[in-house]
Amino acid sequence: MAKILAVDDSVSMRGMVAFTLRGAGHEVAEAENGQLALDVARGSSFDLVLADVNMPVMDGIAMVRELRAMDAYKGVPILMLTTESHTEKKMEGKAAGATGWLVKPFDPEQLLATVKRVLG
Amino acid sequence: MGAVDLTQFHKTFFEESLEGLDAMETALLALDSGSTDHELVHTIFRAAHSIKGGAATFGFADVAAFTHVAESLLEEVRSERRAVDGALIDLLLRSVDCLRAMLARSSSGQPAADAGSETLRGELLRLVSGEAAAAPGAAAPQAAAVDGWDIRFVALPHLLQTGNDPLRLFRELEQLGRLEVRRAFVLDSAPARLAELDPSQCHLGWELRLHGAIARGDVDAVFDWLDGDCELAIEALSGQARAAAAQPAPAAAPPAVAPASATAPAAPPAREATASATASAEASSIRVGIDKVDALINMMGELVITQSMLSDIGEHFDFTKLERLREGLAQLERNTRELQESVMRIRMLPIGSVFNRFPRLVRDLERKLGKQVRLELHGEHTELDKTVLEKIGDPLVHLVRNAIDHGLETPEKRRAAGKPDAGTLTLDAHHEGGNIIVRISDDGAGLNRAAIVGKAVERGLVQPGQQLSDEEVAELIFAPGFSTAAQATDLSGRGVGMDVVRRNVRDLGGSVGVKSEAGKGSVFTIALPLTLAIIDGLVTAVGEERYIVPLTSIVESLRLGAEAVRRIAGGGEVFQFRGDYLPLMRLHRAFACAGAITEVERGIVVVIEDDGRRVGLLVDDLLGQQQAVIKSLEKHYQRVQGVSGATILSDGSVALIVDVGGVVRLGQRSKAA
Numbered sequence: 153m154a155k156i157l158a159v160d161d162s163v164s165m166r167g168m169v170a171f172t173l174r175g176a177g178h179e180v181a182e183a184e185n186g187q188l189a190l191d192v193a194r195g196s197s198f199d200l201v202l203a204d205v206n207m208p209v210m211d212g213i214a215m216v217r218e219l220r221a222m223d224a225y226k227g228v229p230i231l232m233l234t235t236e237s238h239t240e241k242k243m244e245g246k247a248a249g250a251t252g253w254l255v256k257p258f259d260p261e262q263l264l265a266t267v268k269r270v271l272g
Numbered sequence: 273m274g275a276v277d278l279t280q281f282h283k284t285f286f287e288e289s290l291e292g293l294d295a296m297e298t299a300l301l302a303l304d305s306g307s308t309d310h311e312l313v314h315t316i317f318r319a320a321h322s323i324k325g326g327a328a329t330f331g332f333a334d335v336a337a338f339t340h341v342a343e344s345l346l347e348e349v350r351s352e353r354r355a356v357d358g359a360l361i362d363l364l365l366r367s368v369d370c371l372r373a374m375l376a377r378s379s380s381g382q383p384a385a386d387a388g389s390e391t392l393r394g395e396l397l398r399l400v401s402g403e404a405a406a407a408p409g410a411a412a413p414q415a416a417a418v419d420g421w422d423i424r425f426v427a428l429p430h431l432l433q434t435g436n437d438p439l440r441l442f443r444e445l446e447q448l449g450r451l452e453v454r455r456a457f458v459l460d461s462a463p464a465r466l467a468e469l470d471p472s473q474c475h476l477g478w479e480l481r482l483h484g485a486i487a488r489g490d491v492d493a494v495f496d497w498l499d500g501d502c503e504l505a506i507e508a509l510s511g512q513a514r515a516a517a518a519q520p521a522p523a524a525a526p527p528a529v530a531p532a533s534a535t536a537p538a539a540p541p542a543r544e545a546t547a548s549a550t551a552s553a554e555a556s557s558i559r560v561g562i563d564k565v566d567a568l569i570n571m572m573g574e575l576v577i578t579q580s581m582l583s584d585i586g587e588h589f590d591f592t593k594l595e596r597l598r599e600g601l602a603q604l605e606r607n608t609r610e611l612q613e614s615v616m617r618i619r620m621l622p623i624g625s626v627f628n629r630f631p632r633l634v635r636d637l638e639r640k641l642g643k644q645v646r647l648e649l650h651g652e653h654t655e656l657d658k659t660v661l662e663k664i665g666d667p668l669v670h671l672v673r674n675a676i677d678h679g680l681e682t683p684e685k686r687r688a689a690g691k692p693d694a695g696t697l698t699l700d701a702h703h704e705g706g707n708i709i710v711r712i713s714d715d716g717a718g719l720n721r722a723a724i725v726g727k728a729v730e731r732g733l734v735q736p737g738q739q740l741s742d743e744e745v746a747e748l749i750f751a752p753g754f755s756t757a758a759q760a761t762d763l764s765g766r767g768v769g770m771d772v773v774r775r776n777v778r779d780l781g782g783s784v785g786v787k788s789e790a791g792k793g794s795v796f797t798i799a800l801p802l803t804l805a806i807i808d809g810l811v812t813a814v815g816e817e818r819y820i821v822p823l824t825s826i827v828e829s830l831r832l833g834a835e836a837v838r839r840i841a842g843g844g845e846v847f848q849f850r851g852d853y854l855p856l857m858r859l860h861r862a863f864a865c866a867g868a869i870t871e872v873e874r875g876i877v878v879v880i881e882d883d884g885r886r887v888g889l890l891v892d893d894l895l896g897q898q899q900a901v902i903k904s905l906e907k908h909y910q911r912v913q914g915v916s917g918a919t920i921l922s923d924g925s926v927a928l929i930v931d932v933g934g935v936v937r938l939g940q941r942s943k944a945a
Contacts (some may be wrong), residue, residue: 161318162322163288163330165326171280181367208315227433227435227644229435230435235324246497249435250434250435251435252497253499256329
């Protein structure tokens with residue numbers, strides 16, 4: 153069971169992600185934008201970070217860049233939750249240091265399969 | 273792992289999508305009025321993007337499809353490939369309206385798309401340049417009946433720093449088939465000495481062979497995330513690949529079936545979703561700022577301190593501690609009051625959420641009526657009870673429509689009257705005593721006295737030639753069924769008159785009035801109670817029972833002599849009050865209370881009023897005034913005619929709260945009978 157940080161400004165999406173992961177026995181912390189996620193990440197440690205791309209205050213890509221600059225998060229998997237229409241965002245996320253992505257829309261089974269894929 | 277039920281998130285999705293649309297609308301209007309703030313475009317884009325993502329995730333495909341096109345258009349704006357003009361804003365505003373309607377239909381379980389939304393989607397689609405027909409991503413699957421793959425995989429030094437791990441990749445490949453590591457090698461980029469090795473850098477490469485009839489796509493998917501992090505060469509095991517190419521049919525078949533079977537099971541959950549969405553439409557939720565919750569917790573802490581102080585005094589009590597006990601009780605009272613206020617504040621929301629509708633409404637009305645309006649909003653942060661807030665929207669919309677339609681003049685008329693072309697409409701909210709005052713003022717022509725009086729005479733509301741003060745004329749517009757000739761426009765003619773506005777406001781325990789000056793404009797003032805959860809009531813005794821009469825509805829309490837009551841045909845009783853005959857309602861009879869006073873001269877008559885109609889209630893005695901926290905009777909028992917709820921008195925007993933409207937209607941019926 154892993155500690156996972158879920159970052160999304162949409163309450164329903166974040167709720168769905170957190171609920172699904174908790175149902176699978178993971179411990180989940182939530183944050184509604186990149187800035188708040190950094191605060192949470194600093195105060196704790198996580199095995200995996202899942203982050204939306206488009207968020208107010210600080211978007212997912214800037215957040216990845218900041219996280220990768222922190223020693224504790226150099227090698228932690230970070231997945232971007234992104235939509236198909238934005239292939240260039242995937243690459244931008246990768247360049248910032250994201251591990252990979254999960255394409256929206258995804259269902260709970262796909263989410264769990266992807267998380268399993270990263271966590272082994 | 274059972275299927276996760278996503279319907280529980282639908283309500284949140286609808287709520288935040290509607291909020292997103294509000295934000296979109298506000299930002300679009302700001303752009304329309306000439307703002308060039310790029311953050312506005314981001315806000316609009318983000319809202320559309322979130323709605324699309326959520327709609328697709330939660331199975332509202334129509335909403336997702338519509339938003340997808342709108343988003344593509346917005347993406348062009350965001351990347352400055354498309355300029356913002358009035359026509360584009362019009363189109364996007366219409367899209368906002370359309371999405372609102374689509375969400376409403378979705379939440380009540382109906383199909384979201386209709387002819388209107390499809391037409392609008394077509395319009396958006398035509399505008400989006402180079403839209404590749406929203407390709408559903410089904411890239412032609414490669415025929416791949418091979419015996420295996422040779423994979424040369426060389427990590428770039430930074431691979432580990434993206435959180436990827438070669439070991440994980442190998443495990444994934446093993447899931448596909450038997451994996452053979454033919455060679456692993458250290459790259460030249462590796463430092464010569466171990467001590468110089470940076471553990472976050474990777475300098476390794478592998479030659480792998482994956483055995484089995486595995487689709488190329490499955491292999492690619494494993495390395496999907498590593499684009500740019502490695503050098504990769506994947507080749508089909510020689511010989512067999514050519515044989516596979518000869519018979520592509522069996523390979524193509526499974527993917528063709530897969531999408532079909534994927535959509536089939538999606539149908540039943542969609543139906544389930546509609547059922548629960550309808551159910552959840554009734555229960556509403558509230559978002560509370562963390563500061564309010566903190567205040568509550570803080571207050572709770574104080575209460576605990578007071579409680580422990582009191583129990584400390586109580587444990588070893590003697591009369592020397594009387595003063596401390598008194599202090600402790602005073603503190604408890606203060607804590608309780610503060611706690612009560614904090615709890616009530618949780619239900620309070622800023623009126624800004626209602627005010628925000630108006631820039632759009634005003635813009636639409638301006639165009640429709642050929643008038644110019646400058647809208648000013650004040651006191652958007654003033655907070656109101658959620659229930660009051662939800663119900664005050666329609667009356668306010670009506671007053672704003674009226675002010676623009678009837679109050680403000682056309683630019684020509686205004687110029688002739690020496691006023692600026694654009695009329696000013698001001699919405700203002702503020703606290704005043706225990707009330708919230710909302711004011712809608714315009715600098716238009718004011719109430720048209722002649723037209724109002726003429727209409728009133730026509731409707732038989734006043735006699736021709738009757739002398740009327742300005743106040744009396746203003747009151748006429750609130751009379752049931754009254755409407756002026758100007759209501760011929762399609763704006764106000766929705767079967768809602770000022771009488772309905774007044775009734776709606778009264779239902780909320782408030783009042784509405786108007787002051788007007790010819791040529792200068794009109795001011796409509798609405799006074800609303802802070803909350804609906806607590807009322808000031810008069811506690812009355814009827815036999816053993818206690819009934820609470822809302823203080824705001826009481827006209828007067830009086831004693832009557834037996835001779836003052838007349839029995840009329842049909843069994844009703846009436847009495848004379850200020851030159852009028854009012855029905856007398858014996859509460860003990862209406863509510864079947866035992867042991868109550870039955871002689872009128874020994875009891876007390878409380879005259880109450882609702883919507884201009886009055887009734888006298890016969891009770892045994894008046895016990896005093898009390899704030900009553902309203903508890904729903906329907907929730908705990910069932911609906912009872914003439915009773916609006918229950919409350920708990922200071923001695924712990926239960927008292928019923930008289931439903932003034934219901935009782936007055938009952939009384940009027942008995943008088944008529």
